[in-house]
Amino acid sequence: MSIISRGFRGKRRDDGDRVPPGQYLVDDFPVLSAGPTPRVPLDRWEFAIDTEAEQTHRWSWEEFMALPSETPTADIHCVTKWSKLDTTWEGVSLDVLFEDVETAAEYALVYSYGGYTTNLPLEDLLDGKAWIVHRFDGEELEPRHGGPARLIVPHLYFWKSAKWVRGIRLLNEDWPGFWETAGYHNYGDPWREQRYEGD
């Protein structure tokens, strides 16, 4: 039983029914990092999809920017319990990037500049559920928030939305990523409060 500190509330706002269990709303955009912020010059940036048959699809920054873009608005939920509503992004749907990719793989391992990885079922990246974004709130995506480009998968806890995304490896077997091998849940559905391994 903890001691309650009189009058302590923290920096939280009241939540509504758009907020998953155990989450609270914030107005700012907290920055969490597991390492130094990578600086990726755009002329050396690339994004790749590597299939289980060892076929690689690559996009340079120019090629990526020439793809049809979307402006998704999404509520995001961090496993450290903050949620932020109606965030606005601009980027390319994974459906566009997967258009010419032939695969029968069920699993995806997302990897980033700087060495971060996160895993999820491939189906969670498709059908309008995920984007590679390069703008946030009408501005270029800042490096501390994952710029030049990051993944967003808003229906899962936000650690799945890898910053500084570099590519996606398609796999026949699930390969747990950085936080998934250190106690966090393998899937991470905020509405089922799948925070830690075993939740």
Place this chain on the structure above:
Amino acid sequence: MRRLTWRPAELVDGSAETATARTLRFRVPGWPGHLAGQHVDVRLTAEDGYTAQRSYSMASPADGDLVELTVERVRDGEVSPYLTEELRVGDQVELRGPVGGWFVWRTESKAPVLLVGGGSGIVPLMAMIRARRQAGSRVPFRLLYSLRDPERRYYAEELRRPEPGLDITYLYTRSAPEGVSRPAGRIMLDDLAEGGWPATFEPDCYVCGPTEFVEAAADLLLALGHAPERIRTERFGPTGG
């Protein structure tokens, strides 16, 4: 030793250190004592169970079941505004410690000591100065205290009193008071060469402050020939206040 647990801590005294910092004295029943330089984790719990936790260095050596912290209010912070503005005498928090066995000064040590503090990084160094005084140690201490301007000075009265064997140099980064010849600016090689000890004296160096300050000062000490194993550092974080 034992594994750590949270203990209730009651505020028995709080006083303004500067316009933005407050020194807090807690009574912690069963406190096992601590070494100068160690820190504690402070946990706040709201009525609905929400908790927030931060680390703070202790400002004074062991004194029975009393633990003294100095907390700088971080703008938009979560814990420091509560500790500096809201917490009243008689209120309770939870405290875990002491922790940290690296950034400590032991009173039986004989080597000369160089303390280099940036901003609120002075706090654990002050515990070392006070521990030296309390133990009657004659080990020579030198303190370089880098701060924005004179109004930011912690423990101003106490550090103004002359103390045999303790030399203090203030390094102002934004605005220096009248009569100070060093122009305001960040810590430089000359500051450490003049206000510190020659490397041949083999002093124990303790550097504490914001990450960038610590890296700069530690690099300068290495450049002056101080051995890496004699430079102990502690970085204060940007995490949320």
Place this chain on the structure above:
Amino acid sequence: MTEHLDGNALAGPLGEIFAVDVTSAVGRCASCGLTGPVASLRVYGPDPGLVARCPGCEEVVLRLVRGPGTAWLDLRGTVSLRVNLPE
């Protein structure tokens, strides 16, 4: 801007698990072989978990995640720890 703390910040969280102070122990990085006190590591976090990186090569040497009633400690980036013990 530098975003990290140092290994001193691990003292409390590791103190929940170990009976000795691990931050003054000397560790060896599994990636580059650099040795040094745990206190000198570059630490990122505390949320979602503490990630300690080698100051020489920036590889991960230790990770610590604290959940309700459980802590996960990953030391695969550490070859060894030399711990001073009181006689």
